[in-house]
Amino acid sequence: MKRALKLALVIAIVLSFTTAYAAEILNGAGATFPYPLYSKWFYNYEKQTGVKINYQSIGSGGGIQQIEAGTVDFGASDAPLPKEELDKHGLFQFPTVAGSEAIAYNLPGIPTGLKLTPEVIADMYLGKITKWNDQRIKELNPNLNLPDMPVIVVHRSDGSGTTNIFTWFLGDVSSEWKTKVGSGTSVKWPVGIGGKGNEGVAGLVKQTAGAVGYVELAYVIETKMTHALVRNRDGHYLYPSIETTVAAASNANVPPDFYVKFTYSKGKNSYPIAGFTYYIVRKNMDRNKLSTFIKFVEWAYKHGNADAKALDYVPMPDSLKHKALTALKKL
Amino acid sequence: MQKHNIKLNKDHAFRGLTALLSLILLLLSIGILFKLIISSNLSFNAFGFKFLLSKDWDPVQKLFGALPFMWGTFFSATLALIFALPISIGIAIFLSELAPIWMRQPVSFIIELLAAIPSVVYGLWGLFVLVPVMQHWVEPVLAKYLGFLPLFKGYPLGVGMLTGGIIIAIMIIPTISSISREILAAVPENQKEAALAIGMTRWETIWKVMLPYGRSGIVGAILLGYGRALGETMAVTMVIGNTPSLSLSLFAPAYTIASVIANEFTEATYKLYISSLIELSLILFVITFTLNALARFLLWRMKRFEEVKV
Amino acid sequence: MKNLKYTRRKLTQKVMFFLSVVSAFIGIAMLFLILGYIIYKGGHGINLDFFTKLPTPVGVPGGGMVNALIGSTYLIGLASLLSIPVGILIGVYLSEFGRGAFASAVRFVSETLTGVPSIVMGIFAYSIVVIPMGRFSALAGAFALSLLMLPIIVKSTEELLKMVPNDLREASLALGIPRWKTILKVVLSTAKSGVITGIMLAIARVGGEAAPLLFTAFGNSFMNWRPDQPIASLPVQIYVYASSPYEDWHQKAWAAALVLMGIVLITNIIARVYARKK
Numbered sequence: 001m002k003r004a005l006k007l008a009l010v011i012a013i014v015l016s017f018t019t020a021y022a023a024e025i026l027n028g029a030g031a032t033f034p035y036p037l038y039s040k041w042f043y044n045y046e047k048q049t050g051v052k053i054n055y056q057s058i059g060s061g062g063g064i065q066q067i068e069a070g071t072v073d074f075g076a077s078d079a080p081l082p083k084e085e086l087d088k089h090g091l092f093q094f095p096t097v098a099g100s101e102a103i104a105y106n107l108p109g110i111p112t113g114l115k116l117t118p119e120v121i122a123d124m125y126l127g128k129i130t131k132w133n134d135q136r137i138k139e140l141n142p143n144l145n146l147p148d149m150p151v152i153v154v155h156r157s158d159g160s161g162t163t164n165i166f167t168w169f170l171g172d173v174s175s176e177w178k179t180k181v182g183s184g185t186s187v188k189w190p191v192g193i194g195g196k197g198n199e200g201v202a203g204l205v206k207q208t209a210g211a212v213g214y215v216e217l218a219y220v221i222e223t224k225m226t227h228a229l230v231r232n233r234d235g236h237y238l239y240p241s242i243e244t245t246v247a248a249a250s251n252a253n254v255p256p257d258f259y260v261k262f263t264y265s266k267g268k269n270s271y272p273i274a275g276f277t278y279y280i281v282r283k284n285m286d287r288n289k290l291s292t293f294i295k296f297v298e299w300a301y302k303h304g305n306a307d308a309k310a311l312d313y314v315p316m317p318d319s320l321k322h323k324a325l326t327a328l329k330k331l
Numbered sequence: 332m333q334k335h336n337i338k339l340n341k342d343h344a345f346r347g348l349t350a351l352l353s354l355i356l357l358l359l360s361i362g363i364l365f366k367l368i369i370s371s372n373l374s375f376n377a378f379g380f381k382f383l384l385s386k387d388w389d390p391v392q393k394l395f396g397a398l399p400f401m402w403g404t405f406f407s408a409t410l411a412l413i414f415a416l417p418i419s420i421g422i423a424i425f426l427s428e429l430a431p432i433w434m435r436q437p438v439s440f441i442i443e444l445l446a447a448i449p450s451v452v453y454g455l456w457g458l459f460v461l462v463p464v465m466q467h468w469v470e471p472v473l474a475k476y477l478g479f480l481p482l483f484k485g486y487p488l489g490v491g492m493l494t495g496g497i498i499i500a501i502m503i504i505p506t507i508s509s510i511s512r513e514i515l516a517a518v519p520e521n522q523k524e525a526a527l528a529i530g531m532t533r534w535e536t537i538w539k540v541m542l543p544y545g546r547s548g549i550v551g552a553i554l555l556g557y558g559r560a561l562g563e564t565m566a567v568t569m570v571i572g573n574t575p576s577l578s579l580s581l582f583a584p585a586y587t588i589a590s591v592i593a594n595e596f597t598e599a600t601y602k603l604y605i606s607s608l609i610e611l612s613l614i615l616f617v618i619t620f621t622l623n624a625l626a627r628f629l630l631w632r633m634k635r636f637e638e639v640k641v
Numbered sequence: 642m643k644n645l646k647y648t649r650r651k652l653t654q655k656v657m658f659f660l661s662v663v664s665a666f667i668g669i670a671m672l673f674l675i676l677g678y679i680i681y682k683g684g685h686g687i688n689l690d691f692f693t694k695l696p697t698p699v700g701v702p703g704g705g706m707v708n709a710l711i712g713s714t715y716l717i718g719l720a721s722l723l724s725i726p727v728g729i730l731i732g733v734y735l736s737e738f739g740r741g742a743f744a745s746a747v748r749f750v751s752e753t754l755t756g757v758p759s760i761v762m763g764i765f766a767y768s769i770v771v772i773p774m775g776r777f778s779a780l781a782g783a784f785a786l787s788l789l790m791l792p793i794i795v796k797s798t799e800e801l802l803k804m805v806p807n808d809l810r811e812a813s814l815a816l817g818i819p820r821w822k823t824i825l826k827v828v829l830s831t832a833k834s835g836v837i838t839g840i841m842l843a844i845a846r847v848g849g850e851a852a853p854l855l856f857t858a859f860g861n862s863f864m865n866w867r868p869d870q871p872i873a874s875l876p877v878q879i880y881v882y883a884s885s886p887y888e889d890w891h892q893k894a895w896a897a898a899l900v901l902m903g904i905v906l907i908t909n910i911i912a913r914v915y916a917r918k919k
Contacts, residue, residue, distance in 0.1 A: 054862055054865075152488060565851045
């Protein structure tokens with residue numbers, strides 16, 4: 001009993017000491033797509049300034065729900081919210097970096113060079129192409145020795161902006177997908193197995209022979225996964241990369257609410273599965289926290305570019321950064 | 332006189348305090364039930380009892396149904412029970428009848444430690460050890476020789492129902508075996524002696540006399556194990572494949588109630604979605620609560636054997 | 642003829658006994674298989690950094706899990722604070738005062754609560770602590786864990802107090818010691834070692850729980866000492882690291898599993914050996 005009292009006392013003391021630093025801690029949650037980058041940013045930022053920004057990658061859907069519920073200081077999502085949603089919950093969103101998604105696969109003996117068209121990808125995810133040696137895949141890859149293996153489709157089990165971008169892309173290229181399944185952070189998958197987070201999908205693809213999955217580029221590079229060349233709108237086969245993402249993003253037009261979609265965009269060098277990733281905050285955020293947050297965003301825009309490029313994310317053009325910061329400061 | 336009163340008052344206060352806390356515990360469990368009911372109201376209003384029968388789980392169309400998750404939950408738990416039951420009873424017989432006395436304590440101790448391994452550690456082991464073994468060795472062999480059965484149709488993925496069932500089985504073996512062992516050990520000597528005296532073999536004594544004698548207790552143990560299997564979360568989430576389906580195939584990925592909650596609860600983006608997840612957890616709560624209540628009742632009936640502790 | 646039948650019965654017995662030995666062997670083998678593999682995989686991830694450093698981001702080598710180690714300890718401490726005194730007092734009520742329908746109801750509900758899946762407790766804690774507080778927090782996580790500990794403590798306390806001989810109570814009361822003091826000083830302290838065993842088993846049980854922490858304590862990549870902030874824990878960290886695609890994180894997950902399992906099993910073994918000695 002006495003010990004319990006002592007413990008309570010200690011906790012009370014610790015509590016009263018630490019409350020003073022409230023503004024120096026920010027909690028965020030959401031997208032797994034930019035997690036490798038964010039974790040690096042927050043890690044470096046803490047080293048330089050002592051400000052702790054705790055970020056948990058629970059998926060974009062999670063980021064949106066938790067910022068709406070008000071349980072985190074900022075949410076992160078790769079799926080921008082439409083204006084009505086933002087207004088309804090008093091939220092503000094702005095992009096941080098752009099990224100692209102690779103079509104990762106696990107086929108023994110085919111390390112590179114697998115070509116896929118958007119239509120073939122859509123039909124795999126619709127369950128209409130079930131074998132790797134399907135005629136349509138063979139025609140695209142006459143030089144590859146495609147195995148007689150089932151196509152094991154891997155998708156996200158959680159709500160995800162990565163899914164949002166991917167299903168935007170599938171909806172762009174397949175009217176059947178658009179009417180049957182649709183686009184969103186989570187959809188009713190016709191086939192496949194689910195993994196939690198980009199981490200989970202990447203993990204499952206790596207574990208399962210015959211698997212195919214959509215995975216954020218940084219994860220693919222980091223874990224050396226094999227991934228496919230995807231045909232873009234202009235008919236060129238491209239790997240995802242910084243250059244092909246920049247080319248795609250340069251076509252994007254940016255409205256005041258920063259709701260941007262640039263999947264399957266025009267341009268010879270535009271990779272078709274790409275998008276921005278966003279931070280979302282409440283407009284009525286605690287002022288101390290807001291200023292802490294703004295300081296961080298300024299830092300990230302200024303000093304975070306090298307980290308971004310090193311992990312294959314695309315920093316935003318200066319004009320867009322300026323626009324975002326100005327709007328953020330107006331809150 | 333004065334002093335005596337104070338003494339009594341303090342006694343009353345102490346008794347009152349303990350009773351109050353007990354009341355709070357009682358209210359707390361009712362509170363859990365109510366909170367779950369209230370929070371699932373939205374989903375209940377939208378889907379009614381069709382929620383239980385609908386196989387849709389479509390966050391885009393805002394359609395939710397519990398059927399695939401209930402299927403996954405019961406299928407995986409039943410599978411686990413099929414694996415775990417014979418082994419658990421075997422262990423119980425070994426420990427109460429066959430093993431030399433010096434061996435009984437340590438062996439039962441070791442098996443009970445299986446229950447102490449955290450679920451997430453089982454999941455880790457399952458994901459990196461069991462899944463590849465299943466995908467490359469066990470499932471292809473099953474598919475080759477038993478592939479004509481609907482149970483073994485489909486491509487071996489490693490993750491899926493079978494792997495989930497095996498992991499849960501390992502986790503519930505200690506629950507079932509330790510209670511069954513105590514129940515067998517509590518069968519009165521004269522019952523056994525009588526059976527042996529009329530010429531039964533030792534095995535027949537166990538099978539025809541001791542097990543039937545402890546029947547209700549063993550059924551209680553099974554229900555407890557089954558309840559645990561239904562609610563198992565982390566390990567299952569990591570190996571079952573997380574796809575809502577109604578497939579009969581053991582190779583197919585599936586989804587359980589507990590794992591869909593673990594995966595989607597923090598990320599459901601609108602109220603109906605959250606409410607549907609909470610209704611799922613209400614279903615899980617009611618099922619496990621009922622099973623446990625039943626199990627307790629059966630074990631309580633066995634209480635005539637003083638040694639039986641659960 | 643009769644002989645043949647007898648031989649067959651004997652054979653059945655042999656086969657069944659053999660199968661039952663095999664079952665026991667499977668059970669034991671399972672434990673050592675899992676234990677052995679985790680020691681093998683986790684062993685080389687254990688070093689000083691693991692216990693003293695914070696996690697590093699993907700691609701940055703080194704780092705440890707001190708935040709999760711401290712976090713788990715913190716959560717368990719806070720959960721103990723919430724559940725141990727309450728649990729013991731409820732156990733006292735059931736053993737010393739509890740008669741009639743109310744006590745039976747409490748006993749029944751408490752026992753049945755042990756079978757409620759831990760994730761349901763997580764949802765409950767989320768809706769009554771996280772949402773009103775507006776933040777994931779160590780407190781919410783500890784609350785969820787305390788709900789899991791409570792029934793275990795209640796049960797073990799009640800059972801052990803009932804084993805204390807009545808003579809002791811009567812002797813103490815006869816000496817003029819009031820009832821409440823008799824219970825706290827005489828009855829409880831007689832059963833002390835057993836009650837402590839129960840508490841240790843409860844701690845070992847919840848120490849490995851990840852499910853109720855996913856949406857209560859959440860996670861934290863830094864060190865946290867405040868009950869109103871999210872906090873890391875070993876089980877959640879293992880889950881996150883295991884389902885990642887990074888070799889380095891898998892390695893850390895194994896090491897963390899080894900540490901977690903070590904702590905849980907050792908607590909368990911101590912509790913049981915201690916209980917047996919008494």
